[in-house]
Amino acid sequence: MQEFVDGLIASGALPAGMPTWLLYAAAMLVFGSLVIFVFALLVAGVTSWIERRVWGRMQSRVGPNRVGPQGALQWLADGIKNLLKEDIIPTAADSKLFRLAPYVVVAGFAASFVVVPFASKWIIADLNIGILYLTAVTALVVIGILMAGWASNNKWSLLGGIRSAAQIVSYEIPAGLSLFPAVLLAGTLSMQGIIREQGWAPWDWYAFHNPFAFVAFVIFFVSALAEGNRTPFDLPEAETELVAGFMTEYSGMRSLMFFLAEWGNLYVIGAVVTTLYLGGWQIPHVTDSVILTQVLQLGVFFLKAYFWVFVAMWVRATLPRVRVDQLMVVCWKYLVPIAFINLAGTAVTMVVLHEVPVLALPLRLGITAVALAIVVAFFRRVRYQLRRARPELYLSPVI
Amino acid sequence: MTPGAYFNNIREAVTTVFEGMSVTFSHLVRKPYTVQYPDRMPIRVQDTLPVRYRGRLHVDIEICTGCLACQRACPIECIAIDAAKDPKTKGITVTRYDIDLAKCMYCGLCSEPCPTGAIHHTSEFEGACYAIEGLIAHFVKEPFTAYKRKKEGETDPGIKELLDRGLRYIGEFAKPAAPEAKGPSERAGETE
Numbered sequence: 196m197q198e199f200v201d202g203l204i205a206s207g208a209l210p211a212g213m214p215t216w217l218l219y220a221a222a223m224l225v226f227g228s229l230v231i232f233v234f235a236l237l238v239a240g241v242t243s244w245i246e247r248r249v250w251g252r253m254q255s256r257v258g259p260n261r262v263g264p265q266g267a268l269q270w271l272a273d274g275i276k277n278l279l280k281e282d283i284i285p286t287a288a289d290s291k292l293f294r295l296a297p298y299v300v301v302a303g304f305a306a307s308f309v310v311v312p313f314a315s316k317w318i319i320a321d322l323n324i325g326i327l328y329l330t331a332v333t334a335l336v337v338i339g340i341l342m343a344g345w346a347s348n349n350k351w352s353l354l355g356g357i358r359s360a361a362q363i364v365s366y367e368i369p370a371g372l373s374l375f376p377a378v379l380l381a382g383t384l385s386m387q388g389i390i391r392e393q394g395w396a397p398w399d400w401y402a403f404h405n406p407f408a409f410v411a412f413v414i415f416f417v418s419a420l421a422e423g424n425r426t427p428f429d430l431p432e433a434e435t436e437l438v439a440g441f442m443t444e445y446s447g448m449r450s451l452m453f454f455l456a457e458w459g460n461l462y463v464i465g466a467v468v469t470t471l472y473l474g475g476w477q478i479p480h481v482t483d484s485v486i487l488t489q490v491l492q493l494g495v496f497f498l499k500a501y502f503w504v505f506v507a508m509w510v511r512a513t514l515p516r517v518r519v520d521q522l523m524v525v526c527w528k529y530l531v532p533i534a535f536i537n538l539a540g541t542a543v544t545m546v547v548l549h550e551v552p553v554l555a556l557p558l559r560l561g562i563t564a565v566a567l568a569i570v571v572a573f574f575r576r577v578r579y580q581l582r583r584a585r586p587e588l589y590l591s592p593v594i
Numbered sequence: 595m596t597p598g599a600y601f602n603n604i605r606e607a608v609t610t611v612f613e614g615m616s617v618t619f620s621h622l623v624r625k626p627y628t629v630q631y632p633d634r635m636p637i638r639v640q641d642t643l644p645v646r647y648r649g650r651l652h653v654d655i656e657i658c659t660g661c662l663a664c665q666r667a668c669p670i671e672c673i674a675i676d677a678a679k680d681p682k683t684k685g686i687t688v689t690r691y692d693i694d695l696a697k698c699m700y701c702g703l704c705s706e707p708c709p710t711g712a713i714h715h716t717s718e719f720e721g722a723c724y725a726i727e728g729l730i731a732h733f734v735k736e737p738f739t740a741y742k743r744k745k746e747g748e749t750d751p752g753i754k755e756l757l758d759r760g761l762r763y764i765g766e767f768a769k770p771a772a773p774e775a776k777g778p779s780e781r782a783g784e785t786e
Contacts (some may be wrong), residue, residue, distance in 0.1 A: 203599045249622070251626070252621065252622050252626065253618045253621045253622055254621065255621055255624055255626050255628075256626055256627070256628050257626050257628040257630065392747075500622065509615065509619065510615070512618050512663050513614045513615050513617070513618040514611065514614060515610075526769075529603070529604065529607075531636060540639075573612065573615070573616060573619075576612070576613065576616035577619050577620045579616075580617055580620035581620045581623070581624075582614055584620070584624075586624040587625040587626065588622065588623055588624065588625065589624065589625035589626070590623055594626065
């Protein structure tokens with residue numbers, strides 16, 4: 196970002212007399228709005244359609260396939276429908292807070308895009324405290340959800356809001372602790388810095404650096420699902436108990452904003468997992484062209500991040516919702532202690548590897564091989580399921 | 595909680611999630627059960643229905659005798675026929691034959707007494723329309739003289755075709771099947 200503006204000033208495209216901080220701020224605003232209004236909205240919308248299709252196929256259904264080619268414009272139709280709907284504010288609700296809450300939630304989600312990297316030169320602001328900033332602004336979402344829950348003056352909403360607060364506050368701890376192994380390994384909090392310390396090959400990724408980092412990566416993904424209110428931790432909006440939780444009373448555009456934040460957050464979760472543990476945009480050197488390299492990096496990063504969005508959909512189609520007490524047990528009795536062990540274990544491993552550097556590569560290759568073995572075992576299991584059920588196969592996504 | 599139980603819980607969580615994820619992933623490549631009615635069917639649903647299916651009523655007005663048997667048989671009076679004897683030609687002039695399909699309960703009682711099988715059920719069941727008046731089927735376009743069965747048999751090929759179909763309809767469906775008409779063994783347990 197900063198380099199880009201500096202380049203513009205040097206080439207004379209911008210008037211030289213202007214204060215540079217003003218130019219930086221203006222450029223940041225322009226790029227920020229572009230990323231949020233073009234990229235984030237599109238990703239959130241398309242994700243809603245893809246989720247419904249993937250979910251449908253996993254339940255032997257078809258999913259929406261009528262609006263546009265294969266239903267690809269379904270999200271647009273739903274969005275327009277919601278925009279045109281009446282915006283109902285209950286009489287007994289605290290109208291100011293009620294109207295403000297969706298904006299707070301969306302602000303928390305949009306602010307996280309500031310530090311989400313796209314390619315080695317494409318990021319809105321490469322803050323030196325990037326990952327810390329991200330944890331801080333995502334906590335804004337819980338304030339919005341609490342506001343929505345309280346201001347609705349509805350028992351379901353209140354229960355949903357309170358549950359959400361308890362859940363997000365609890366899961367911040369394992370999530371935060373599981374960030375640290377990557378931060379320790381990279382020695383920086385900056386998102387781009389963490390990616391630069393990794394390599395393009397899987398054994399250069401932090402997830403496969405040592406066994407503790409691998410477990411930390413899994414725990415981070417689980418906690419991030421809980422923080423994003425995704426199944427199996429979607430207690431704040433548990434349909435079977437709480438109607439729609441904190442958004443029970445919302446209609447039209449305001450309810451759409453909650454959904455936008457939910458689906459957009461999925462991509463942010465994927466992007467953070469990719470950044471911290473899966474090598475981010477790192478690609479082997481293929482071309483000298485700067486633009487082409489950036490585009491390839493963007494593609495690699497997006498695929499990696501979107502794979503985790505797919506995994507979140509997949510988990511949602513698989514696992515039942517946990518009970519409230521189980522939610523807390525999973526967090527405090529299992530994830531938090533293991534996250535602490537991971538933190539200490541990573542530190543110890545770093546010291547050991549510093550003393551005996553010969554071990555580093557075999558360890559990485561070994562963990563990568565184990566991960567590969569897990570994937571192979573998984574697909575063998577899938578093949579077993581298919582052989583046992585002898586279903587009619589249909590491999591095409593088009594139906 | 596003993597340490598053994600603690601680690602057992604972790605092991606169980608990991609293995610059961612692993613197993614569950616493999617089941618759902620295998621469903622991703624299975625054929626959906628959804629039948630994409632109505633526009634993405636290999637054949638029309640109407641063509642797959644059994645022959646005795648009681649869909650929308652249809653009247654072959656060319657072979658209607660104007661006897662009013664169907665109107666009398668209808669328990670909810672959804673059939674309205676205006677027929678009068680023409681003193682000059684000694685025939686029956688039918689000026690109206692309307693069936694209100696919105697009222698019709700598809701009992702089939704009207705098709706049983708019909709002497710020529712003119713009124714019969716089709717396999718058509720898609721009756722949606724924008725106004726309830728649209729469900730009233732008008733079968734008489736202009737007044738006509740009702741059909742009279744000839745002793746020597748029908749000669750007009752068009753009408754003969756309709757009549758054959760109508761009589762077959764009565765013979766096969768409208769009258770209760772005779773016991774010997776049933777199949778020998780597989781229908782033995784069926785009660786009529």
